[in-house]
Amino acid sequence: RAASSYTVPRDPRFAQLEQQDLDYFRSVIGDTGVLTDPDALQTYSIDWMGKYEGKCSVALRPKSTEQVSKILAHCNKRLLAVVPQGGNTGLVGGSTPVHDEVVLSTAGLNRVLSFDAVSGALVCEAGCVLEQLDAHVGGHGFTMPLDLGAKGSCHIGGNLATNAGGLRLLRYGSLHGSVLGLEAVLANGTVLDLLTTLRKDNTGYDLKQLLVGSEGTLGVITAAAIQCPPRPAAVHVAYLAVPSFATVQQVFVRARRRLGEILSAFEFLDRGSLELTLAELDGVRDPLPSSAEPFYLVVETSGSNAEHDYAKLEAFLEEVMEEGLVADGTLAQDSTQVAGIWGLREGISVALRHAGPVYKYDLSLPVGKMYELVEETRARVAGLPCRVFGYGHLGDGNLHLNVSTPRYDDAVQARLEPWIYEWTAAQRGSVSAEHGMGRMKAECIGYSKPAAAVDVMAQIKALLDPNLILNPYKVLPRAALAGNVP
Ligand code: FAD
Ligand code: 2HG
Ligand code: ZN
Secondary structure, three states, X not given: OOOOOOOOOOOOOOOOOOXXXXXXXXXXXXXXXXXXXXXXXXXXXXXXXXXXXXXXXXXXXXXXXXXXXHHHHHHHHHOOOEEEEOOOOOOOOOOOOOOOOEEEEOOOOOOEEEEEOOOOEEEEEOOOEHHHHHHHHHOOOEOOOXXXXXXXXXXXXXXXXXXXXXXXXXXXXXXXXXXXXXEEEOOOOOEEEEOOOOOOOOOOOOOHHHHOOOOOOOOEEEEEEEEOOEOOOEEEEEEEEEOOHHHHHHHHHHHHHHXXXXXXXXXXXXXXXXXXXXXXXXXXXXXXXXXXXXXXXXXXXXXXXXXXXXXXXXXXXXXXXXXXXXXXXXXOOOHHHHHHHHHHHHHHHHHHHHHOOEEEEEEEOOHHHHHHHHHHHHHHOOOOOOEEEEEEEXXXXXXXEEEEOOOOOHHHHHHHOOHHHHHHHHOOOEOEOOOOOOOOOOOOHHHOOOHHHHHHHHHHHHHHOOOOOEOOOOOOOHHHHHOOOO
């Protein structure tokens, strides 16, 4: 059952879909791109977790920027609300309709347009799947600058729209740095062609950056140019068992000092996350079956010289073992073992989904505070049927706090929210490190941003989408937008 507590009244300004709209959409993209069959629409209406469900009457799959432009111009004129949707793997209810919004899927925009094997600049349409792009540029000796568990389904347009972080951010930085250019269609159908591949371009305001992380509220991204780094010749992965969270932090300090520029990921999981994933997912193996420590780390290096990198990693391991910071550890010996350790780490959210309904909190916090919140959350839900898990991108100060329950329950949620957001705000943390605000946190931005900043965001929204048709009920609080309703 989808969660009920994120419902919000339908905005009566929006028109209801009519036959004339369907006729128009068919005239622009053909019959096969206009989906109205209820069974087919189900996958577009509900999110990956089965938590956020609307009821769209149509999903559109355009195949070109021009078609996107015509669709949006029509919806804008008719006041039809629109939800842009990529791979529908978002975790904050941003990609599905809240009511009956038109779903505009980028699945048909899936062509690689060019790749420059000298500079590493990839130009592709927004609906290309991340894993397929990585395979494409891999053929030229390059890699995508981001990697995440949803890589087999998420689209590069969705990644940009959420400013996805993932497992390699520690090494390659955020998409704000890797995006070279963008093409986007504004709500009124205007095509913004910013699709250059230049490394340097200071001509006026950098508008593409506004689209990165805008979660479908400012425009529909139709194509992107991404700077891809060379594929590392040598990747090593260590899996470490650690006796306390204080020790986890010390190991991180040693890893940065010893591994320097080859450190490419530093991830942590608690024992509960490990046990859940082993229990829920077939094919995931415990890399250290005889260990029973409270914390585990995945430490990855990516470099150009396998022997040199391996020696560095061994020296780091010796140091942390000798100092007693690590109770047990193993170094992946081949690519199968590397994939096995990453399969465990990436499998945690899949395992949580298997386990049932889950409340997810994606927080930026000072590293020293990260696990305190997990422990306090456990104490807070004591007596309720909840299991609390903590894991995430420790190297980026990003905690994934997950509370698994037998059913979505407003009483459980009320125990967690706004307390978790207040706790985070008290640390000057962020209530959205990498997943975005979506439907889930549309009223929560004030915990991490001052009112003056939210007001500027609302003005930008009204400038680019004056009828507020793009992804309504998401990202910004209703009160902030109220003064801009036409
Ligand atoms: P969708 O889910 O379809 O959409 C996400 C948002 O972007 C919505 O608001 C939507 O309206 C908007 N949008 C989508 N496409 C466009 C477009 N072309 N133009 C404008 N707006 C658009 N996130 C991380 O940051 N790091 C992780 O490590 C990570 N791991 C994940 C692992 C799993 C198993 C899953 C299920 C999700 C994970 N995520 C992670 C969540 C993450 O946000 C998404 O996986 C991904 O970035 C979303 O891409 P998508 O194509 O599925 O977008
Ligand atoms: C990850 O890092 C993703 O695995 C998903 O960002 C986190 O499910 C989550 O809470
Ligand atoms: Zn994550």
